[in-house]
Amino acid sequence: MAAETGAESVESADAEEGADAEEGVRDAEDGAGEPDDSWGEVAPDAARRLLLAAVEAFAERGFHATTTRDIASRAGMSPAALYIHYRTKEELLYQISRVGHERSVRILTEAGNSAVTPADRLAAAVRAFVRWHAERHTTARVVQYELNALAEEHYAEIVALRRRSEEILRGILEDGVAAGDFTVPDTRGTALAVLSLCVDVARWFRSGGTRTPEELGELYAGLVLRMAGAPAGPAGESAGGADRGA
Amino acid sequence: MAAETGAESVESADAEEGADAEEGVRDAEDGAGEPDDSWGEVAPDAARRLLLAAVEAFAERGFHATTTRDIASRAGMSPAALYIHYRTKEELLYQISRVGHERSVRILTEAGNSAVTPADRLAAAVRAFVRWHAERHTTARVVQYELNALAEEHYAEIVALRRRSEEILRGILEDGVAAGDFTVPDTRGTALAVLSLCVDVARWFRSGGTRTPEELGELYAGLVLRMAGAPAGPAGESAGGADRGA
DNA sequence: CCGCTCCCTAAGCGGCTGCTCAGCAACCGT
DNA sequence: ACGGTTGCTGAGCAGCCGCTTAGGGAGCGG
Numbered sequence: 001m002a003a004e005t006g007a008e009s010v011e012s013a014d015a016e017e018g019a020d021a022e023e024g025v026r027d028a029e030d031g032a033g034e035p036d037d038s039w040g041e042v043a044p045d046a047a048r049r050l051l052l053a054a055v056e057a058f059a060e061r062g063f064h065a066t067t068t069r070d071i072a073s074r075a076g077m078s079p080a081a082l083y084i085h086y087r088t089k090e091e092l093l094y095q096i097s098r099v100g101h102e103r104s105v106r107i108l109t110e111a112g113n114s115a116v117t118p119a120d121r122l123a124a125a126v127r128a129f130v131r132w133h134a135e136r137h138t139t140a141r142v143v144q145y146e147l148n149a150l151a152e153e154h155y156a157e158i159v160a161l162r163r164r165s166e167e168i169l170r171g172i173l174e175d176g177v178a179a180g181d182f183t184v185p186d187t188r189g190t191a192l193a194v195l196s197l198c199v200d201v202a203r204w205f206r207s208g209g210t211r212t213p214e215e216l217g218e219l220y221a222g223l224v225l226r227m228a229g230a231p232a233g234p235a236g237e238s239a240g241g242a243d244r245g246a
Numbered sequence: 247m248a249a250e251t252g253a254e255s256v257e258s259a260d261a262e263e264g265a266d267a268e269e270g271v272r273d274a275e276d277g278a279g280e281p282d283d284s285w286g287e288v289a290p291d292a293a294r295r296l297l298l299a300a301v302e303a304f305a306e307r308g309f310h311a312t313t314t315r316d317i318a319s320r321a322g323m324s325p326a327a328l329y330i331h332y333r334t335k336e337e338l339l340y341q342i343s344r345v346g347h348e349r350s351v352r353i354l355t356e357a358g359n360s361a362v363t364p365a366d367r368l369a370a371a372v373r374a375f376v377r378w379h380a381e382r383h384t385t386a387r388v389v390q391y392e393l394n395a396l397a398e399e400h401y402a403e404i405v406a407l408r409r410r411s412e413e414i415l416r417g418i419l420e421d422g423v424a425a426g427d428f429t430v431p432d433t434r435g436t437a438l439a440v441l442s443l444c445v446d447v448a449r450w451f452r453s454g455g456t457r458t459p460e461e462l463g464e465l466y467a468g469l470v471l472r473m474a475g476a477p478a479g480p481a482g483e484s485a486g487g488a489d490r491g492a
Numbered sequence: 493c494c495g496c497t498c499c500c501t502a503a504g505c506g507g508c509t510g511c512t513c514a515g516c517a518a519c520c521g522t
Numbered sequence: 523a524c525g526g527t528t529g530c531t532g533a534g535c536a537g538c539c540g541c542t543t544a545g546g547g548a549g550c551g552g
Binding site: 313314317324325328329334335 | 537538541
C-alpha cells in the first residue's frame with residue numbers, strides 16, 4: 001500500500017522541469033553522470049531517491065546484476081527501506097520503464113504534431129527523440145534495454161506502449177508517402193529501422209563525447225529524412241545541416 | 247587445460263545455413279530455436295553442446311540471470327561438467343563474444359572487398375552484416391548486448407574488435423566521399439549510426455516474422471545507401487528493391 | 493590382466509540473494 | 523498526555539548462486 005503511494009503519484013511529472021534541482025551539471029567523475037530529472041515529482045522524497053538510485057544501478061550493471069542492497073545504499077538507506085516504497089525490485093524497474101515509455105510516446109506525439117509537412121514532422125520527431133535518448137541516456141538505457149526482466153503482465157503493458165511509438169512514426173511516414181513527399185517501399189520496416197536507430201543512441205552515447213545531444217539530433221534527423229527519400233530540405237536539413245543547400 | 251582445447255579450435259565453420267525453426271515472441275518455454283551453427287568445430291562434442299546451450303540461455307534471459315545449472319542441464323549434463331571445459335561462466339560468454347565479433351569483422355571485411363564502387367561495397371557490407379544478425383539473431387544478441395558482463399581484460403579485447411568494425415565501415419564511407427559518390431557531412435557519426443542500425447536487428451528480429459533475413463538485408467542496404475547520400479542505384483537498390491521500377 | 497587418461501557425476505561449501513519482521517523514533521490530531 | 527500512523531533500521535531467514543572436490547566408469551595401450 002505504501003508501495004502504491006510511491007507508484008501512483010509518478011505519472012504527472014511533466015509540467016515544470018525543476019530548474020533548481022540541477023547541481024552537478026558537469027558530469028561527475030564517478031561515471032553515473034547527470035542528475036537526471038524526469039522523476040521530479042515522485043511521491044515521498046525517499047521513494048524518488050530510491051528510483052534514481054535504481055536507474056543508475058540498472059544502467060551501470062543491468063537489472064539482474066544489481067542487488068537491492070546496492071540500490072538502497074546508493075539512496076543512503078538500509079536494505080529494508082526499499083520495501084516500504086516498492087513491493088519488489090521488479091516493480092522499481094516497472095516504474096522506470098513505464099514512465100520512460102510514456103515519455104517516449106509523448107515526445108513523439110508532440111514533435112509529430114509540431115509541424116505541417118511530413119518532412120518537418122519526421123525531422124522534429126527524430127530530433128526530439130534522439131535528443132532525449134542522448135540527454136537522458138542513463139534512464140533511456142534502462143528503459144530500452146532492460147525490458148525483458150519485467151514480469152509477464154508488466155512486459156505486455158510496456159510492449160503496447162512501444163507499439164504506439166512505432167505507429168506514430170509509421171503514421172508520419174505514410175502521410176509523407178501519401179503526399180508524395182517520401183519514397184518508402186516498406187513503411188513498417190522503415191519505421192522499425194528508424195526507431196531502432198534512435199533508440200540505440202542510449203546504448204553508446206556518453207556525456208563527455210564529441211557530440212552534444214542537439215548535434216546528434218540534427219545529424220540523425222538528416223539521416224532519417226534521407227532514409228525516407230525526402231528531397232533535400234529548404235533550410236539545409238538534408239544530412240546534418242552541413243550539406244549543400246540545393 | 248581442457249578449457250583451452252575448447253577455446254582454441256572454434257573459429258572456422260561458415261558454409262551451411264540451416265535455420266528452419268522459429269521462436270516465440272518472448273522466452274518460449276521449449277527453448278530457443280534454430281540449431282545455430284558457427285560452433286561447428288568446437289573441440290570435444292560436450293564443449294560445443296555447452297557453448298550452444300549457453301548461447302541460448304544468455305540470449306533468452308541474459309548473462310546474469312542465467313545459472314550454470316541451467317546451461318549444464320540444457321546440454322544434458324550435470325552442473326559440474328561445465329567446469330571441465332570452461333574455467334568460469336564468464337569464459338563461456340567470452341568465447342561466444344570473441345568468435346562472434348571475429349565473425350562480424352570478417353563479414354564486413356569480405357563484403358567490403360567484394361565490389362569496386364563504394365556504393366556496391368557499402369551495400370554488400372550492410373546486406374551481409376544485417377543478414378547475419380537476422381539469421382543468427384540468437385547468437386548475435388548475446389554477442390552484441392551482453393558485452394558489459396565481460397571481465398575487464400576480455401572487455402578491452404572485444405572493444406578493440408568493435409572499433410575495427412567501425413573503421414571498416416567508415417573507410418568505405420570515406421572512399422565514397424572522396425570519389426564523389428557519397429555526400430556525408432560526418433563520416434564517423436554516420437558510420438556509428440549505420441553500425442548501430444544493423445546491430446540492433448539482433449534485438450528485435452524473430453524468425454517467424456514477415457521478413458526473411460535476405461529481405462531485411464536488402465531493405466537495410468537501400469536505407470543505408472540513402473543515408474550516405476548515394477544516387478539511386480542501377481538495379482533498383484534505392485530502398486529495398488521493391489521500389490517502383492523507374 | 494594392469495594402470496593410466498579422459499569425462500563425467502554426486503555432494504556440498506561458503507557466500508550472497510530477494511525479501512521479511514519486530515521494533516523504534518518522530519510526528520500527528522485530539 | 524497519548525494512541526495511531528509513517529518511515530526507517532538491525533537482524534535474519536530460506537534458498538539459490540558459482541564453483542570445488544572426491545570418486546567412478548568407460549576406453550585403451552601394454
